[in-house]
Amino acid sequence: MTERATGAAAGADPRTLPSRVGAADAEPRMSIGEVLAELRPEFPDTTISKLRFLEAEGLVEPQRTAAGYRKYSWRDVERLRFVLSAQRDRYLPLRVIRDELEARDTGDDVAPRRPVLVAVPDEPSAVPVPPADALVRRAELVERTGIDPGSLAELEEMGMITQRTPGWYDADALVIAAAVAGLVSYGLEVRHLRTYKAAADREVGLFAQLVGPLARQKDPAARARAAAAAQELTGLAQQLRAALVRAGLRDTLGR
Numbered sequence: 001m002t003e004r005a006t007g008a009a010a011g012a013d014p015r016t017l018p019s020r021v022g023a024a025d026a027e028p029r030m031s032i033g034e035v036l037a038e039l040r041p042e043f044p045d046t047t048i049s050k051l052r053f054l055e056a057e058g059l060v061e062p063q064r065t066a067a068g069y070r071k072y073s074w075r076d077v078e079r080l081r082f083v084l085s086a087q088r089d090r091y092l093p094l095r096v097i098r099d100e101l102e103a104r105d106t107g108d109d110v111a112p113r114r115p116v117l118v119a120v121p122d123e124p125s126a127v128p129v130p131p132a133d134a135l136v137r138r139a140e141l142v143e144r145t146g147i148d149p150g151s152l153a154e155l156e157e158m159g160m161i162t163q164r165t166p167g168w169y170d171a172d173a174l175v176i177a178a179a180v181a182g183l184v185s186y187g188l189e190v191r192h193l194r195t196y197k198a199a200a201d202r203e204v205g206l207f208a209q210l211v212g213p214l215a216r217q218k219d220p221a222a223r224a225r226a227a228a229a230a231q232e233l234t235g236l237a238q239q240l241r242a243a244l245v246r247a248g249l250r251d252t253l254g255r
Contacts, residue, residue: 029071029072029073029074030071030072030073030077031069031070031071031072032048032051032052032062032070032072033048034072035051035072035076035077035080036048036051038077039077039080039081039084042081042084043081043084043088046084047224049220049221049223049224049227050224050227050228051080052220052221052224053221053224053225053227053228054080054083055070056221056224056225057094057098057225058098059079059080059083059094059097059098059101060072060076060079060080060083061076062076079101082097082101083097083101086100087228087231087232091232091235091236091238091239093232093236094228094232134170134171135164135165135168135169135170136168136169136174137167137168137169138152138167138168138169141169141173141174141177142177144174144178145174145177145178145181146178146181147177147178147180147181147184148181148184151180151181151184151190152177154190154191155176155177155180155190155193158190158193158194158197159197160176160180160193160196160197161173161176161177180193203237207230207233207234207237210229210233211226211227211229211230211233212226214226214229215227
């Protein structure tokens with residue numbers, strides 16, 4: 001597929017999207033698999049289950065054929081792109097995204113909401129993270145993150161990094177290793193980071209109680225809701241930790 005709705009940049013103000021999609025583009029023409037192929041280059045973690053979940057939540061309403069197959073228009077695709085961008089870039093919960101979409105649909109002049117946490121610009125040394133299902137070898141992880149092999153061994157011993165298969169690491173391992181390498185550069189030692197692992201384990205236990213019942217269901221839509229809820233909970237917890245640390249450092253920084 002090469003045809004694309006012009007000017008519909010990811011994360012754009014939802015009020016501007018209707019005028020950028022012509023009447024012809026509103027005609028249903030794509031299957032759910034084609035929509036997935038269209039979105040995945042920008043949102044590699046998107047799955048068919050996630051698209052079905054967003055439909056079940058009323059965020060997009062593809063038409064159905066007489067046989068019950070979903071047919072999406074380019075307007076639907078841009079709506080999905082906005083939803084996925086709002087989740088990834090602004091950490092917005094679905095209820096807020098739904099409000100913005102409803103404002104767009106009714107033509108209300110409501111500015112899109114921003115995340116509570118002030119965005120921190122990416123550092124030049126930020127490590128490019130591969131798709132969630134991609135794996136890298138140990139030597140590549142060390143090279144890309146700059147972590148000392150001895151520190152990596154300590155992290156593995158502490159359980160902060162685990163190998164997905166012998167000698168192979170996933171995207172989360174890359175993020176953890178890069179963050180630890182940065183903290184160590186300020187003089188911290190790996191052993192000082194045990195509290196992070198303990199706090200994360202407590203969060204995992206708490207959140208598992210919330211999403212576990214959905215994740216254990218056989219219904220794909222329920223499992224997709226569990227994955228979306230876990231992503232939202234993770235984002236909210238990240239905002240809370242950052243705000244608490246900033247507040248705690250005010251006296252030290254004299255602010």
